[in-house]
Amino acid sequence: MRRKASLVLLAFAVFCAAMSPLMRWYAFPRLAKIPPSQYQEAVLEAKNPTLIDYGTMKAKKVPMVTIVQTLKGNVEASEKIEKSADRDVVVWDALSYVQDAEGKMVSKIPERYIFDAHSQEPVHATGEMVDGDPVKREGIEFKWPFLTEKRDYEYFDAQARITRPIHYKGTQDFRGVKVYYFEQTIPWTKVPFPRTMPVKDITPESLAKTGTTRWYTTIRKFWVDPTTGAPVYGEEIQRNELRGGTLLGDRDKVTVFAGHVKMREDYIQSTVDLVKSQRVLVLLLTSYLPWGFLVLGALLLALSLWLEARSRRPGDPAPSAAKDPEPEPVKA
Amino acid sequence: MRALIAAATGLAVALALVLTITAVGAPSGETSPKPLLTTVPKHP
Incomplete structure (x- = not known):
């Protein structure tokens, strides 16, 4: 079970690690x-x-x-x-x-x-x-x-x-x-x-x-x-x-x-407000999402490795040996 | 081997997602019906 979970976490970790540069250098110029x-x-x-x-x-x-x-x-x-x-x-x-x-x-x-x-x-x-x-x-x-x-x-x-x-x-x-x-x-x-x-x-x-x-x-x-x-x-x-x-x-x-x-003063205020709202969208693609994905990817990778290490702890029964039952002979 | 497959799956999903999002893009919209102004507007 732990091994399966660590593999799923590894997949998510790679997904996040890949999303980080993809967002910044592939998606940002196109979006x-x-x-x-x-x-x-x-x-x-x-x-x-x-x-x-x-x-x-x-x-x-x-x-x-x-x-x-x-x-x-x-x-x-x-x-x-x-x-x-x-x-x-x-x-x-x-x-x-x-x-x-x-x-x-x-x-x-x-x-x-x-x-x-x-x-x-x-x-x-x-x-x-x-x-x-x-x-x-x-x-x-x-x-x-x-x-x-x-x-x-x-x-x-x-x-x-x-x-x-x-x-x-x-x-x-x-x-x-x-x-x-x-x-x-x-x-x-x-x-x-x-x-x-x-x-x-x-x-x-x-x-x-x-x-x-x-x-x-x-x-x-x-x-x-x-x-x-x-x-x-x-x-x-x-x-x-x-x-x-x-x-x-x-x-x-x-x-x-x-x-x-x-x-004119009222246009300064409306321009500042417009720019403030738009800059969040740009920062999402250039900073918030790439860094967020990178940190999340690192955390998931660490968790995946920790689970994998626990599943291989000496003294623990090997997962395949413990769970796979002996094949029974088929009786005709 | 299973770890490699898991990593490859994560990478493939990330690539597919980003390629789809960028391929769809944002809608162009329509040209605004508002005119080029020749009077001074009161407020933005």
């Missing part, structure tokens, strides 16, 4: 994925920024500018791309909608971001764009990979359509969550005009004819939960200028926007 149907919104605000008035072409201080950022997973598009990409792909249709304190549209920039559901590596496919311009992203955007490392990453800047390093600047505590702080500086760069301008008569083409160009610089800050790779908070110190051309008259440049953009 931890951004769902293709994800829908997420965030509201960011810039208080007292400088904003251009396209009517007078002069910059002025305004009470508030609000940025509404929506990410919407396009399941049909991701399934179509997955057929040729041979991996799980997420397609995010995004919109950054900017409005002033009176609710008037300042700009709206649509994007399509296509990436690997687990690694966040960009996937290049037809439809990848920023504001209607086809792009070929390098690096990450919006989200870091699962199990973010303490190192610099390449981050895509949608305004400038360029990829630059975003630097790891240290570990911090953000509202009870251990986060990695990243910062990226995009130096003054010439960028295209948005396709949708706030004034009907002004178009990117009409602006280009005047010889005026648009320039942009930003300092981008992200506080990222390293387990899920999700930013729990973000800020941006951004400046936009129009430079040169006949449109500005005798002026060299005019500020289009200058302000410090921060996530």
Whole structure:
């Protein structure tokens, strides 16, 4: 009986010992994925920024500018791309909608971001764009990979359509969550005009004819939960200028926007709550289950060996000899 | 020999379980009917 029990325990011990690395290195990369149907919104605000008035072409201080950022997973598009990409792909249709304190549209920039559901590596496919311009992203955007490392990453800047390093600047505590702080500086760069301008008569083409160009610089800050790779908070110190051309008259440049953009308080709280709930699922696959299985496997193995040793104790009758009866001769 | 068979059984069950779970995966779901926002939402 003891021998049978020790064999069963041994089977369970091997099962647990095998499950530990399988969960961490086989199941985790295949199960931890951004769902293709994800829908997420965030509201960011810039208080007292400088904003251009396209009517007078002069910059002025305004009470508030609000940025509404929506990410919407396009399941049909991701399934179509997955057929040729041979991996799980997420397609995010995004919109950054900017409005002033009176609710008037300042700009709206649509994007399509296509990436690997687990690694966040960009996937290049037809439809990848920023504001209607086809792009070929390098690096990450919006989200870091699962199990973010303490190192610099390449981050895509949608305004400038360029990829630059975003630097790891240290570990911090953000509202009870251990986060990695990243910062990226995009130096003054010439960028295209948005396709949708706030004034009907002004178009990117009409602006280009005047010889005026648009320039942009930003300092981008992200506080990222390293387990899920999700930013729990973000800020941006951004400046936009129009430079040169006949449109500005005798002026060299005019500020289009200058302000410090921060996530709205209620969205910070909801993002922190969401990240806290999601990180448990990732930790389950990367830590809780692998370590749990390993410890359980070791315990079961020890118990199995102990039972086996007891069953072989000197002086104990051999189990087979004691229980197997002598065969009786068959009588015809 | 019986110990080897027990160990092999444990290993086989672990492999089968993990392969099944990963093969099934999570459902894709459907594209959200919610629009890309052009108004400021009051609360998340």
